[in-house]
Amino acid sequence: MGAVKTKRMPRAVREQQMLDAAVRTFGRRGYMAASMDEIAELAGVSKPLVYLYLNSKESLFTACIRREARALTEAVRTGVRPDLPADRQLWDGLQAFFAHTAEHPDGWSVLHLQARTHGDPFAAEVRAMREEIVAFVTELIVVAAREAHSDPDLPEREVAGLAEALVGAAESLAAWTNATPGATARQSASTLMNFAWAGLSNLMDGRPWSPPVDEVS
Amino acid sequence: MGAVKTKRMPRAVREQQMLDAAVRTFGRRGYMAASMDEIAELAGVSKPLVYLYLNSKESLFTACIRREARALTEAVRTGVRPDLPADRQLWDGLQAFFAHTAEHPDGWSVLHLQARTHGDPFAAEVRAMREEIVAFVTELIVVAAREAHSDPDLPEREVAGLAEALVGAAESLAAWTNATPGATARQSASTLMNFAWAGLSNLMDGRPWSPPVDEVS
Numbered sequence: 001m002g003a004v005k006t007k008r009m010p011r012a013v014r015e016q017q018m019l020d021a022a023v024r025t026f027g028r029r030g031y032m033a034a035s036m037d038e039i040a041e042l043a044g045v046s047k048p049l050v051y052l053y054l055n056s057k058e059s060l061f062t063a064c065i066r067r068e069a070r071a072l073t074e075a076v077r078t079g080v081r082p083d084l085p086a087d088r089q090l091w092d093g094l095q096a097f098f099a100h101t102a103e104h105p106d107g108w109s110v111l112h113l114q115a116r117t118h119g120d121p122f123a124a125e126v127r128a129m130r131e132e133i134v135a136f137v138t139e140l141i142v143v144a145a146r147e148a149h150s151d152p153d154l155p156e157r158e159v160a161g162l163a164e165a166l167v168g169a170a171e172s173l174a175a176w177t178n179a180t181p182g183a184t185a186r187q188s189a190s191t192l193m194n195f196a197w198a199g200l201s202n203l204m205d206g207r208p209w210s211p212p213v214d215e216v217s
Numbered sequence: 218m219g220a221v222k223t224k225r226m227p228r229a230v231r232e233q234q235m236l237d238a239a240v241r242t243f244g245r246r247g248y249m250a251a252s253m254d255e256i257a258e259l260a261g262v263s264k265p266l267v268y269l270y271l272n273s274k275e276s277l278f279t280a281c282i283r284r285e286a287r288a289l290t291e292a293v294r295t296g297v298r299p300d301l302p303a304d305r306q307l308w309d310g311l312q313a314f315f316a317h318t319a320e321h322p323d324g325w326s327v328l329h330l331q332a333r334t335h336g337d338p339f340a341a342e343v344r345a346m347r348e349e350i351v352a353f354v355t356e357l358i359v360v361a362a363r364e365a366h367s368d369p370d371l372p373e374r375e376v377a378g379l380a381e382a383l384v385g386a387a388e389s390l391a392a393w394t395n396a397t398p399g400a401t402a403r404q405s406a407s408t409l410m411n412f413a414w415a416g417l418s419n420l421m422d423g424r425p426w427s428p429p430v431d432e433v434s
Contacts, residue, residue: 030336087418117334119247144417157400161390161408162417168389169382176381183374191378199416200361200379201304 015053018043022054023064027106031061031114031122065115065122068107069129075100076133086144091193093136094170098185098192101174108178112171130167138163166196232270235260239271240281244323248278248331248339282332282339285324286346292317293350303361308410310353311387315402315409318391325395329388347384355380383413 021043025034036057040047054060079096080089101108115126141159169192177188194208202208238260242251253274257264271277296313297306318325332343358376386409394405411425419425 030334033336090417113334117247117330119250141417157404158408160397161393161400161405162412162420164393165386165390165409165412169386171389172385173378173382176378180377183378187374188378191375192382195379195382195413195416197416197418199412199414199419200307200358201414202416202419203379 011053014043014045014049018045018050018053018060019064019067022060023068023104023110024106026061026064026114027109031118036060061115061118061122062125064107064110065125068104068111069126071104071107072097072100072111073129073132076136086140086147087197089140090137090196091189093140094189094193095186097170098174098177098189102177102185105178108174112175134163134167137166169195228270231260231262231266235262235267235270235277236281236284239277240285240327241323243278243281243331244326248335253277278332278335278339279342281324281327282342285321285328286343288321288324289314289317289328290346290349293353303357303364304414306357307354307413308406310357311406311410312403314387315391315394315406319394319402322395325391329392351380351384354383386412 018039021039022034025039025042029038034057036047036050039060040050043050050060054063076093076096079099080093082089084092111126111129115122117123138159141162145159173188173192177183177185194203198208235256239251239256242256242259246255251274253264253267256277257267260267267277271280293310293313296316297310299306301309328343328346332339334340355376358379362376390405390409394400394402411420415425
C-alpha cells in the first residue's frame with residue numbers, strides 16, 4: 001500500500017506530479033467520480049504509468065490522504081513553539097492550520113470530506129491524523145489549566161470534550177473559509193481564537209482576546 | 218423521489234418500519250455497504266415491497282435523510298423559547314441537540330457522515346438542514362450582540378464565522394459523545410456551552426458559565 005519509493009529522482013518527481021493531479025481530482029470530483037484517465041491526463045502521463053507507480057485507485061487515494069495528512073500536521077507542528085504560553089500556542093497553531101487549509105483547498109477536501117466516508121482503510125488514515133491533532137489540543141488545554149491552577153480542576157473527560165469541540169470548530173470554519181469568497185485564513189484564525197479563548201460572552205461585552213503585540217500581521 | 222405517501226394507515230406504519238430499518242442499516246454499515254436485502258429483513262417485509270414503497274436505494278436513502286433532518290431540526294426548535302435571553306436559548310438548544318443525537322445515533326451517523334459524502338442530491342438535503350441550523354445560531358449571536366450593545370459591533374462576516382465554528386463544534390462533540398462510553402448528552406451540552414459562552418480563558422480562571430438555577434437537572 002502507499003507510494004512506491006525509489007532513489008531515482010525522475011520517478012519521485014513524476015510520482016509527486018501524479019499525487020498533485022490525484023489530490024486535485026479527488027478533492028474536486030470526490031473519490032467515486034474521479035477517474036484515473038483524468039488524473040493521468042492532468043499529470044501529463046499515461047494511465048498505465050499511474051498504475052505502475054501507484055498500483056490502483058485505492059492505493060493512489062491512500063497515498064493522497066497520507067501525503068496531505070502529513071503536510072497538514074507538519075504545518076501545524078512547525079507553526080507552534082512549545083515554550084510559549086498556551087494561548088499563544090493556540091493562536092499560532094490556528095493560524096498555521098487555516099493558512100495551510102486555505103493554501104491547499106483540494107487537500108483539505110480530501111481529508112475533511114472524501115477520506116472520512118468511503119470506509120476503511122481511508123477513514124482510518126484520516127482518523128489517525130485527527131487523533132494526533134486532538135491530542136495536541138488536549139495537551140494544550142491541560143497545560144493551560146496547569147498554568148492557571150496549581151491543581152487543575154478541569155476533569156479529564158471535560159478536557160477531551162473541549163478538544164473535540166475545538167477541532168470540530170476549526171474543521172467547520174476551514175471548510176466555510178474555503179467556500180466563502182473574501183474570507184481569509186487569518187480572519188478565520190482570529191474568529192476561532194476569540195471564540196475559543198474569550199467565549200461569546202466576552203465578545204458581546206467587547207472584551208475579545210488580543211493577538212500578541214510583537215507579532216507582524 | 219422521497220417517501221410515497223398514502224392515507225392508508227397500515228402502509229404508513231410499514232413505511233416507517235422500513236425507514237427505521239434503513240436508518241439503522243445506513244447508519245451502521247454506510248450507504249455503499251448497506252444492502253436492500255438486510256433492510257427488508259430488518260423491517261420484516263419482502264424486498265419487492267421495499268422497492269414498491271420507496272422505489273430505489275437512492276430514494277430510500279433520501280427519505281431517511283429527510284426524516285432524520287426534520288426530526289433533528291424540530292427537536293432543536295421545540296427545545297428553544299425565543300422569548301428567553303440568548304445564553305438560555307443557546308443552552309436549551311444545545312441540550313435538545315445533544316439529547317436528540319444521543320437518542321438517535323444511527324440517524325446522526327446518516328446525517329453527519331453518510332449523507333454528506335455521496336454527492337448530490339444527498340449532500341444537498343443535509344446542506345439545507347445545516348444551513349437552517351447555522352441561520353438559527355447566527356440569529357442568536359446577532360440578538361445577543363444587540364442585547365449587549367445598542368449598536369452591535371460584531372461585523373456580519375465575524376458572526377457568520379462564529380456560527381460555523383459553533384455548529385462544527387457541536388457536530389464534532391456529538392460524534393465523540395456517541396462513540397465514547399460513559400459520555401452523556403447533558404455533560405456534552407454543558408461542555409460546549411461553557412466553551413462557547415465563557416471561553417477557555419474563563420474556564421481556566423474557574424469562571425464557567427452557570428446553568429439557570431430554576432432548571433430541573
